[in-house]
Amino acid sequence: MSDAIHRQGSLHSSDDRRLAAIQYVLLGSMRRAAEASGIPVRTLYDWQKTDWWETLVAQVRTEMEGELDATLSKMIQLALAATMDRLENGDYVVTTKGETVRKPISARDAMAILALAIDRRQVLRDAMATAPQQRLGNLADRLRELGEHRRDATVPA
Incomplete structure (x- = not known):
């Protein structure tokens, strides 16, 4: 934990x-985070x-996004394994x-499973094909901006 959030003489560790930050992220409200954590709402606003x-x-x-991603990945793996088992064994x-x-x-x-799988695979392939092109386009735009900024800065008045 960062020393920046630990202050001597503070009533709260x-x-x-x-815990208050976790409650705030989960509940989306300072008031509800205060109720859940037992810390006065005025303190949270401060x-x-x-x-x-x-x-x-x-x-x-x-951290929560990482945990959620791992959980969803596990769910996907289990659902795919169950689907494959049903396709192979009934x-x-x-x-x-x-x-x-x-x-x-x-x-x-x-056929319904097959159609859905084909559609999802194509969406994934399309997304993977366009992502590098978008990144290169963004990089080219940024380099152009930097070049124009540098040119403007070096032109004598």
Whole structure:
């Protein structure tokens, strides 16, 4: 934790401040963050005016985005594995005797899965193809701006 957010004589520890920042990011409101953290709302508004608060909130957001991305990636992997299992081995069904067996999925369900997969793959390919071109275009624009700025600065008056 940054020394900038730890002050001697403060009623609140660095952990308290971090908890308040987490609550603020999760709840989106100083009042609700104050209720959740037990720190007076006036104190949170005072902290909001400091440089360290903005830094701490940005750090918390970055950490949460990373955790969310990892969770969503795991969900995608599990869903893909379950879909592949159903395509290869069929759906689970219970017979009239109470036994669980695998029944091949219908052609309609297989086609729906296929169509969706093809569409998503094409969207991904299109996005991957245009991203480098956009970055190069942005870089070219920025270099042009820098060149014009430098030219303007070196022209004698």
